Amino acid sequence: MTAVLPWATLVVCLAITIARLPSLLRGENRVLFYIFALMTLDILLSIEGPYLALDAVLGGVNVTNLILRFLLYGTFLLMGVKIAMGFASASAERAIRGPWGLTVLGLTVGLTTFFFVITDTRGSTVGMNGLTWGPSMEAYAALGRFYPGFVAACLLPAIWRTVTGRPPALLRGAAALLFVGLALLLVSQLFPLIPAVHLWLRSLINYSAVLATALGLAGIWLSKAYARRKTKNFDLGLSQKH
Amino acid sequence: MPLQSKSFQRWLHGVAPHASTADVCRIAGIKRTTLAQQLVRGKVAESTLVSISRGFDINPVQALATFDLYAVLRGDPVPPTACELVSQVATVDLLRAVVERSQPGSIPAMVLSATPHPTAVRNWVDAIDDGELRHRVSQATGIAPQNFSAHLTANRLPPELAIATSRAAGVGPAGGLVAGGLITEAEAGWPPNARQEALDAMTQGELVTLAGERLQALGKTLRRQEQDHERTERIWENLG
Numbered sequence: 001m002t003a004v005l006p007w008a009t010l011v012v013c014l015a016i017t018i019a020r021l022p023s024l025l026r027g028e029n030r031v032l033f034y035i036f037a038l039m040t041l042d043i044l045l046s047i048e049g050p051y052l053a054l055d056a057v058l059g060g061v062n063v064t065n066l067i068l069r070f071l072l073y074g075t076f077l078l079m080g081v082k083i084a085m086g087f088a089s090a091s092a093e094r095a096i097r098g099p100w101g102l103t104v105l106g107l108t109v110g111l112t113t114f115f116f117v118i119t120d121t122r123g124s125t126v127g128m129n130g131l132t133w134g135p136s137m138e139a140y141a142a143l144g145r146f147y148p149g150f151v152a153a154c155l156l157p158a159i160w161r162t163v164t165g166r167p168p169a170l171l172r173g174a175a176a177l178l179f180v181g182l183a184l185l186l187v188s189q190l191f192p193l194i195p196a197v198h199l200w201l202r203s204l205i206n207y208s209a210v211l212a213t214a215l216g217l218a219g220i221w222l223s224k225a226y227a228r229r230k231t232k233n234f235d236l237g238l239s240q241k242h
Numbered sequence: 243m244p245l246q247s248k249s250f251q252r253w254l255h256g257v258a259p260h261a262s263t264a265d266v267c268r269i270a271g272i273k274r275t276t277l278a279q280q281l282v283r284g285k286v287a288e289s290t291l292v293s294i295s296r297g298f299d300i301n302p303v304q305a306l307a308t309f310d311l312y313a314v315l316r317g318d319p320v321p322p323t324a325c326e327l328v329s330q331v332a333t334v335d336l337l338r339a340v341v342e343r344s345q346p347g348s349i350p351a352m353v354l355s356a357t358p359h360p361t362a363v364r365n366w367v368d369a370i371d372d373g374e375l376r377h378r379v380s381q382a383t384g385i386a387p388q389n390f391s392a393h394l395t396a397n398r399l400p401p402e403l404a405i406a407t408s409r410a411a412g413v414g415p416a417g418g419l420v421a422g423g424l425i426t427e428a429e430a431g432w433p434p435n436a437r438q439e440a441l442d443a444m445t446q447g448e449l450v451t452l453a454g455e456r457l458q459a460l461g462k463t464l465r466r467q468e469q470d471h472e473r474t475e476r477i478w479e480n481l482g
Contacts, residue, residue, distance in 0.1 A: 032481065086480030088473060167474045175477075217481060224482030 005207040006047050013040040016218045038075040048126040055124040062121040069112050069144050080151035089158035108147045115140035149189050152182035174219025181212030244285040257298055270297035288401040302425050319431030320414030327440035329369035332359035333456045340453050343446050354437055358423040364394040366421035370411035378410040
C-alpha cells in the first residue's frame with residue numbers, strides 16, 4: 001500500500017498537470033498549472049529512484065532533499081495565496097504573503113539551510129531516512145513540515161466556511177477534499193510522536209495529504225467546468241417554480 | 243411517512259383491477275422503475291398516488307382520504323380562509339394587482355398563475371401562523387424547528403407535514419397540499435375564482451402592504467443568492 005501510494009500520487013498529479021496544459025496555452029489561470037507542475041515535481045523527488053538519480057549528479061550529499069524543501073515552500077506559497085484569494089480570505093492572504101508571512105517564509109528558508117549545513121548529510125538516501133538523526137536533523141525535518149502546516153492553518157477556516165455554506169454540491173465536495181488534505185498537513189506536525197517503527201504511517205499521511213489537496217483543487221476546476229456546461233438559467237424566483 | 247405499499251396496492255386494485263403495472267404507469271405518466279422502487283421499499287410517495295388518481299380521473303384528495311394517514315381529508319372540503327387564498331397568489335400577480343388598482347386598464351387583463359408559486363409554502367405558513375404555529379407543529383410532529391424552516395426556504399412541504407400544519411393552525415386540511423404543489427386548487431375543492439375574489443376583497447392598503455412584505459422577503463432571498471453566487475464565482479475565477 002505505502003509502496004503504491006507515492007506512484008499513484010505522482011500519476012494523479014501528472015495527469016492533472018497535463019490536463020491543465022490547454023488552459024495554460026490559453027493563458028487561463030497559469031499559476032494553477034505551475035502549482036500542479038510543482039506538486040508533480042515534489043512527488044517525483046520524494047520517490048527513491050528519481051531522488052537517487054538526481055542526488056548522484058549533485059554530489060551525493062542529499063542536496064536534492066534541500067532543493068525539495070525549497071520547492072515545497074514555493075508550492076505552498078503559491079497555493080496558499082491562490083486559495084486565500086479564491087476563498088475570499090483577506091486575513092489568510094495577508095498572513096501568507098504579507099510582511100509577517102514572508103518573514104516566516106524567510107526564517108524557515110534560512111533555518112532550513114542552516115540546519116542542513118551543520119548536519120552531516122553524506123550518503124544519498126531518500127527522505128534522509130538512512131542517516132543518523134541528531135537534533136539538527138530533527139529540526140531540519142520539523143521546519144520542512146512547519147511551513148506547509150502554517151499555510152494550511154491560515155487557509156482552513158475560509159475553506160471550512162465554504163464546505164458548510166451553500167455553493168454547488170460538486171464545489172462543496174471539492175472544498176471538503178481540499179480541507180482534508182490541508183488538515184492532514186496539520187496532523188503531520190505530530191510526526192515526532194509517531195514511533196519510528198510506524199514510519200509507514202508518516203508517508204501514508206503525507207501522500208494522502210498531497211492526493212486530497214490535488215484532487216480537491218482539480219475538483220474545484222471540474223465543478224466550474226460542470227457548471228459552465230449546464231445551461232445556466234438564473235431564475236429570479238419571480239415567475240417560475242424552481 | 244409515505245403510504246404503505248400494502249394499502250397502496252389494495253387501493254390500486256380497487257381503482258384499476260385489470261390494469262397491469264405497465265398500463266398504470268403509462269396512464270399516470272410515471273416511470274415504471276420509480277413505482278417499482280417505491281413498492282419494493284414498502285413506501286409509496288403521495289405524488290405517485292396523485293398522478294395515478296389523475297390518470298384514472300379520480301379526485302386525488304378523495305384517493306388520499308382512503309388512507310388512514312389522510313383520514314382528515316374525508317368528508318366535504320373545508321373552504322380556505324381569505325388569508326390562505328391570498329397567500330397562494332404569486333408575487334408577480336400581487337404586483338400586477340397593485341398596478342391595476344392604482345392605474346386601472348394600464349395593463350392587460352390578467353389571469354392568476356396556477357398554484358403553487360415560488361414562495362407558496364412560506365407564504366401559506368405565514369398566512370395561517372398566529373405566532374405559535376411553528377412551535378405547535380414541532381411539538382405535534384417532532385420535527386426540529388430548523389428543519390421546518392429549511393422546508394419553507396426550499397419551498398417544499400411534505401404532505402404529512404402539510405396536514406399536521408393545517409391541523410395545528412385550525413384551517414382546512416387541503417390548503418398545505420395546494421401550497422406544497424401536491425394537488426391543484428380545484429382538486430382541493432377551492433372555487434375557481436376564490437383566489438381572485440380574495441385578492442379583490444383586499445383594501446388597497448392591505449394589498450400594498452402585503453406586496454411590500456413579499457418584495458422585501460424576495461429581495462432578501464435574491465441578495466443572499468447573489469452573494470452565494472459571487473463567492474462561488476470568485477473561487478472559480480481563482481482556482482478554476
